[in-house]
Amino acid sequence: MADLLERWAARLDTVNAAVGLTVRWVAVGMLVIQFASVVLRYVFGTSEIFVQESVLYLHAALLMLGAGYTLAVEGHVRVDIFYGEASPRRKAAVDLIGTLVFLVPACVAILRYSWPSMIRSWQILEGPISVGGIPASFLLKSLIPAFAALLLIQGAALALRSAAVLAAGTTRESGTP
């Protein structure tokens, strides 16, 4: 039972590992483009809204699509005054309950309330933020449901893994003489 849960968790992990390890390179693109725009502005006296907005797009992609991976590598801050000292079983219980009671409702709410505006944005292929910018606001709006979905996937992995720890504990306790 525990093995099965662990296997499923590992399978779910691959989603955010793939997304996170790809999206992290966006940081380099963001830096290079922003620096190029500084050179253009302060040396050659020209600035393009298009360039400015592309930095914004990369920034938004980095932080929204990176959230799931951040959960996978324990990057979201915990208050570990009790958690830090807790037994693995207790930690697993906190993670399982926390995911079901807090993470899932929060992500479902974000998904539920951002979905309609994303659909509307795609229907009219919503244009740039400001005149002369990148005409693809619908991509930005799609990042919000994607953020929630990636977190739900990673949350599911966390819950399964915690359940595996709890299940393994029970079988060991009842199974060994």
Place this chain on the structure above:
Amino acid sequence: MSLIVDSLDLILFVALCAAILAGYPVVFTLAGLGVLFALLGTATGHFDLGLLRALSQRVYSIMTNEVLLAIPLFVMMGVILERSRIAEELLEEMARLFGAVRGGLAVSVTLVGMLLAASTGIVGATVVTMALIALPTMLRNGYDRRLAAGAVTSAGTLGQIIPPSTMLIILAEVMSSGYQQAQFAQGKFSVETISVGQVFAAALVPGLMMVGLYVAWILILSALRPRMAPPMAESAGRVDPWRVLSVLVPPVVLIVAVLGSILGGVATPTEAASVGAIGALMLAAPRLAPDASRWPIRAAVAAVIGLLALSRLFDLRIARQEITPVDQAAIWVAIALTVVLAWGIAVAFLRAGRAGVLKPVVTSTMTVTAMIFAMLIGASLFSLVFRGLGGDVRVEEFLTGMPGGQLGALAFVMALVFVMGFFLDFVEISVIVLPIVVPVLLIMGMDPIWLAVMIAINLQTSFMTPPFGFSLFYLRGAAPKEVRTIDIYRGIIPFVILNLIGIALVYAVPTIGTWLPGLLFG
């Protein structure tokens, strides 16, 4: 029953405090509780679920916020510098300069903390580096364990109060929107805002003041109790002025370029941050590949100097009707220099990649940024519900009803932030608590810049208050075994008190904070 239902907002806050202690990531606890209470409030008729429709727009404006755009770039600058060995070199040189003086090693730790603070602003990196290098040196030379640990921990937290820092950017954003709300509430139509530059300027003098207080304390203590901080017994080698300069000058140039361009109003924080990150990369590249040719990097630095000179001497704007032949020639030279610069940057990236540094740099940039912004999103969801349940009105009534008026309300908020600092770090405190209390304080007539500075020092303190100051945590991880946890806790107490003195000084003499922004931004 009706009492319970009427105080849903209060119960929400209490539930939050309790739930956070369980240890599930704060951001989801915050957002999840918000949603649960929205449903509960809807069931009892105290909340309008339609309010949550604003959620999409709020998240959208957080991720497209141009002020916050600077955060990933500053984070990246910090993580590059963290891996560039600059901290190590600075520490060695400073120890050589000041080590022979009583308390000198501890003072040099504080000064290096200040320099790193002005260039990176990342607490963890500074503390770990110093714990690995400076702490063993101090202990070998007979320093008191508590003083040594306290000096390292406090020096690490300077990164938050001395600009540029992520904390000050977030604080500027929170103060600015609180200030706008306060002005709307007072019926003003043309509202003033607060810029990141203003908050940076406001924090600079108080930040340096904190450095002064730390140094003064170390010197006084080592004069009164000479055995706690003896002069260095072992010889650290001869002071070579040329080497001191070569270690000190590059980071100082970087600091002046980044901070100077923001405070001078020349560049936006985002632009300055990108220059800082590229500069950090250029500093790191020769150290990451010591055997490779230095010429690409040197040529790039020369190209930057050339570009700056050219843009002073000639009109290089390419988008205009008539360009004189001389200007045209200068433009071609500038383009050539830009190509040289681009080549140098590409080489630097390549070397960082080969040294295996680029992957961890982009990974931490992403996870730190994603953590901060997820927290902003979670807090926005929470505050939407908290306000919907009438919590903001209750907070306002509570604060305005404090005995002692303005001072009472301020003291309460500062005490709250201080106490929360024992358990939470600045991101949580500034996005959960400040948006609720700041508008009320500003409506009571406080100066936003002054308030921002006091809150900033208070938030800096949260990094060093036991048991969960981040700085302590990093030190524990990197300090040698002989330094017990209790030594670290007891060592930091004087510095926490110095911070409280710092807050009191800014309260008593507001110009410490408001003078520089007033001078620079009118």
